[in-house]
Each structure stands twice: as C-alpha cells, then as structure tokens.
Amino acid sequence: MTDTAAPAPTAGALPRYPGPSLQEVEEARRVVSAVAEVTPMETSRYLSEILGAPVLLKAENLQRTGSYKIRGAYYRMTRLTADEKAHGVVAASAGNHAQGVAFAARELGIRATIFMPVGVALPKLQATRHYGADVVLRGHTFDESRRAAQEHAASTGAVFIPPFDHPDIIAGQGALALDILDQVPDLETIVVPIGGGGLISGVATVLKQRAAAEGRSIRVIGVQAANAAAYPVSLAAGEPTAIAMSPTIADGIAVAKPGKLNFAIIRETVDEVVTVDDDDIARAMLVLLERAKLVVEPAGAVGVAAVLTGRIHESGKTVIVLSGGNIDPLIMERVISHGLAASERYLKLRIPLPDRPGQLARTSEIVASQNANVVEVLHTRHGSGLQISQVELELHIETRGPEHAEQVLTALREAGYDPRRTL
Structure with missing residues (x-):
C-alpha cells in the first residue's frame, strides 16, 4: 500500500485552483438539482469507534442511476x-x-x-x-x-461525453460537496474514492475554497484500489502517468492514467492519497451490509476499507463518500464469500486422512464440538502429495472470526490431524 501527500495550498488569500469556482459549482448544483437527489447522510457508530472520531456516510449509492455520475x-x-x-x-x-x-x-x-x-x-x-x-x-x-x-x-x-476529464463534468460532480456542506457544515475530513479523478477534483476544489473563505481547514483524502493506483505514481512523478493495472474487484475506479485537468486540481487540493487491496474492499462491503444495511459496489466502499485498515488516522468529524451501489448480484455473492474468508469467518481447510472408515465422521464431530458449522465437504483420493493409503478432505467451515477459527484448527491438531488453510 502507498501513501502520497499532495502539496497543501498556501494559506492566506482565497486560493485559485485550475478547477471550477464556487460560483460555477453553485450554478451546476442549481441545474443538476432537476435530476439529482440529495442522498442521505448516515452516522456510523461502528466506524466512529474504529477511527476515534465521528464518521458519517454519504450514501451516493442511493442516488438515481445508483451513483454520483448523474x-x-x-x-x-x-x-x-x-x-x-x-x-x-x-x-x-x-x-x-x-x-x-x-x-x-x-x-x-x-x-x-x-x-x-x-x-x-x-x-x-x-x-x-x-x-x-x-x-x-x-x-x-x-x-x-x-x-x-x-x-x-x-x-x-x-x-x-468524457467520464472525468472536462470542466463541466468536474463542476457537476463538485455539486456533491455543496450538498455535503449543507448536511455536515462542520466536517473536518472527507474521504473520496479516486478513479480518473472527476469526483474528488470537483469535491476538493469546492471544499478547499469554502474552507479558505471561512478561515478553517478541511482535510481531503483520496482512496484508490491498490491494483489500479495511478495517482500515487503520478503525484510522485509530477505529471499524469499511465500504469500497468492488475485485476481488481473495484472496476469502477480502475483507470490506468489520471485525467490532465483532474490531476492538476488534485495535486493542489488533495492532502493525501492512500490505497487498499481487494481483501480490504471485500471486508468493507461486508461491514456496510451488516452494520449500515447498505449495498455498495467495490469502488464505492474503498473509503470504508481505508478506515478499517488504519490507513486513515483520527482527524476530526469525517465524511466518507459511498460513490455507487451498482453491483452484479453474482459478483456480490462472490465478494461476500471473499469478505467472509478475508475476515476469517469462512475457513477452507484441506486435511490428509488415513483411508479407512469413520474419518469423515470424526473430523465433523471435532468441528461441531467447537460450535463451528461445516457448509461444504469434498472427499478425494487424488490430491497432490497424498500417499496411496491416504485421502484428502476439504472442509468449508463457518466461524465467528479469527479467534474461533484458530480454536477449530487447534482442536483438529490436538486430535492428530494436520489441517492446512486454503484460499
């Protein structure tokens, strides 16, 4: 994971950025209010306890068409x-x-x-x-x-119609910041997903101008998926730089090269860019489902992932933008399973066993004795590395978390078995 700090604007007079002015964004909000709803701002006690400061979730996943892009x-x-x-x-x-x-x-x-x-x-x-x-x-x-x-x-x-690199697109997305200021006028930090940079460049330029006009500071933090993180590289290079991306579940922010105008704004207005990996994102989606009752796509959950992994430190009242909720139900099913596994609440084990009757029943009894639930079993004689007299048992087990998973493993080992975790 990478942290990159962008230079902060010089204090003093109202800053001039390459992005839209406050007046331009206010006009954009007036126009887009014909179609864009003011989405809810939800308090998260769970994330507030983790961060050590009030955390609020801007639910753009509930926007018309399912994201801020409208x-x-x-x-x-x-x-x-x-x-x-x-x-x-x-x-x-x-x-x-x-x-x-x-x-x-x-x-x-x-x-x-x-x-x-x-x-x-x-x-x-x-x-x-x-x-x-x-x-x-x-x-x-x-x-x-x-x-x-x-x-x-x-x-x-x-x-x-470009997705991010155009003044009108940036002004339109910046209207979100004005809604946020109406809902949380005393916010101190905002956390925003970054792909090409359209959303955060609009939001950051608005917040920095308003903060300067009011004589206070607002911290702006961007979050990228680690496998598609073009901004840390570009900020270090001083110019938009293309990267070779790897696959990521956060396809909504998988952009190989920042927009030119977006980069120019972000370099001047965004305080820090952090990254999170796919396991972090899957856990965040699971937390949003269970704790906030919100369906959020992977790209929209990266801000929550950054809090859960300690990439963001306590910095006053914090708003996290949940940028979208458009996710294929089949992908959601896979992500939930992945999130459960990443949280060690879904344990996959392979256990070599003597090829004789009763071994499956015995291992099942051991797992049941630890109050864990076996949800899937595969029994084979063809696993690699097995001796002729052995079989391999693959168990998929539901647990209550890391400590409970370790209890199951310990019980199996104490019974003479050699359980091995699998992905």
Missing part, C-alpha cells in the same frame, strides 16, 4: 448547443458513467450511444438500455471501448 453527465449535456444536441452524444463506460449519460440524455431528449466492453455485467447493460441509450458492445477493456466511442464521435458528429 451530476456531471447531466450538467455537461445541458451546456451543449442546439446543434450539438441534434447530433447526439456518445460515451464509453463499463457501468456508472454509462447509466448517468443514458439517463441524462433521456431527460434532455438527446440521442445517446454508449460503447461498453463485451464482458460488461448484465445488470449494468440492461439498466443502460432501459434508460433509452443505444448500446454497442466493443472491445474487452474500457480503453478499447473508449477508442471506439471516440471514432464514432469523429465519424458521426456526436459529442463525446
């Missing part, structure tokens, strides 16, 4: 000329931006074409089509879909 897309399209609107709009996205553009286009009576990767999750594909957009499946990555969308724009005259 603000930037709608504001950008309201500023098109009549001729541009007549030519339609085009965008590329694997999910949230697609739905935001499709919804905004429907509300404004603009024809929309959305390019999505071939393997896009079915619920996101169906939702985008439901909002009335023409969907074209092209390429297997976001970059391939983006290139196809830009080629479509060049050949048809449709206006390309």
Whole structure:
C-alpha cells in the first residue's frame, strides 16, 4: 500500500485552483438539482469507534442511476448547443458513467450511444438500455471501448461525453460537496474514492475554497484500489502517468492514467492519497451490509476499507463518500464469500486422512464440538502429495472470526490431524 501527500495550498488569500469556482459549482448544483437527489447522510457508530472520531456516510449509492455520475453527465449535456444536441452524444463506460449519460440524455431528449466492453455485467447493460441509450458492445477493456466511442464521435458528429476529464463534468460532480456542506457544515475530513479523478477534483476544489473563505481547514483524502493506483505514481512523478493495472474487484475506479485537468486540481487540493487491496474492499462491503444495511459496489466502499485498515488516522468529524451501489448480484455473492474468508469467518481447510472408515465422521464431530458449522465437504483420493493409503478432505467451515477459527484448527491438531488453510 502507498501513501502520497499532495502539496497543501498556501494559506492566506482565497486560493485559485485550475478547477471550477464556487460560483460555477453553485450554478451546476442549481441545474443538476432537476435530476439529482440529495442522498442521505448516515452516522456510523461502528466506524466512529474504529477511527476515534465521528464518521458519517454519504450514501451516493442511493442516488438515481445508483451513483454520483448523474451530476456531471447531466450538467455537461445541458451546456451543449442546439446543434450539438441534434447530433447526439456518445460515451464509453463499463457501468456508472454509462447509466448517468443514458439517463441524462433521456431527460434532455438527446440521442445517446454508449460503447461498453463485451464482458460488461448484465445488470449494468440492461439498466443502460432501459434508460433509452443505444448500446454497442466493443472491445474487452474500457480503453478499447473508449477508442471506439471516440471514432464514432469523429465519424458521426456526436459529442463525446468524457467520464472525468472536462470542466463541466468536474463542476457537476463538485455539486456533491455543496450538498455535503449543507448536511455536515462542520466536517473536518472527507474521504473520496479516486478513479480518473472527476469526483474528488470537483469535491476538493469546492471544499478547499469554502474552507479558505471561512478561515478553517478541511482535510481531503483520496482512496484508490491498490491494483489500479495511478495517482500515487503520478503525484510522485509530477505529471499524469499511465500504469500497468492488475485485476481488481473495484472496476469502477480502475483507470490506468489520471485525467490532465483532474490531476492538476488534485495535486493542489488533495492532502493525501492512500490505497487498499481487494481483501480490504471485500471486508468493507461486508461491514456496510451488516452494520449500515447498505449495498455498495467495490469502488464505492474503498473509503470504508481505508478506515478499517488504519490507513486513515483520527482527524476530526469525517465524511466518507459511498460513490455507487451498482453491483452484479453474482459478483456480490462472490465478494461476500471473499469478505467472509478475508475476515476469517469462512475457513477452507484441506486435511490428509488415513483411508479407512469413520474419518469423515470424526473430523465433523471435532468441528461441531467447537460450535463451528461445516457448509461444504469434498472427499478425494487424488490430491497432490497424498500417499496411496491416504485421502484428502476439504472442509468449508463457518466461524465467528479469527479467534474461533484458530480454536477449530487447534482442536483438529490436538486430535492428530494436520489441517492446512486454503484460499
């Protein structure tokens, strides 16, 4: 994991950033209020105890279309000329931006074409089509879909609506910060997911300007998925830098290179960028389900993951932005299982056994004696490294956490078995 501190603006006069002014964002909020709801701000006692300061959750997962993206897309399209609107709009996205553009286009009576990767999750594909957009499946990555969308724009005259790197998009997303200040006027720290940087650049420039005008400070912390963390590298290099990404469950913030305008704003306004890995994110999603009763997609849960892992230290009243809730139920099932395993509440064991009757019953009795529950069993003679006289038992066990899992392992070892954890 990597921490990167961005230079803080010089104290004194109202700072001038490369992003939108407060007046521009206030106008953007007036416009987008026609479609964007003011989402709930929920207090989390559980996270407050962990951080040692009040923690509130800004539930943008409950926004229309399931994420904050509707603000930037709608504001950008309201500023098109009549001729541009007549030519339609085009965008590329694997999910949230697609739905935001499709919804905004429907509300404004603009024809929309959305390019999505071939393997896009079915619920996101169906939702985008439901909002009335023409969907074209092209390429297997976001970059391939983006290139196809830009080629479509060049050949048809449709206006390309970028996901983050445009002043109107940033101003629209910045409107979220004004809602947050209305709900929590005394906030001291905000934690925001980062992909390309559209959301945090809008939020940070608003909060820093308001804080300077009021003679106080607001700390802005960005969070990226460790396998797609372009901002720590870029901030260290002093310019937007492309990285080689690895797969991550947080596909909504998997962007290989920061936007130019977003980077310029973030470098001046964001105090720190931290990263969390996929296990951390899965645990955070599980906490949000169990403790807050909120369904949040992996990209939207990274701020909570940063608190759970101690990447964020106590810094006064803290707001965490839950940026979206669009997740395929099949992915959710896998993430919950992964989160349970990462929390050691779902234990997978392989146990070599003598090939004689009664061994399965005996191991099951030992597990039951520790008040753990066996949910799946695989019994095979073909495991690698087994002797001819041995079989291998794979057990999937529900436990109450790390201490309980260790009790189960100890009981099996004391009975003469050699249990081995598996992923």
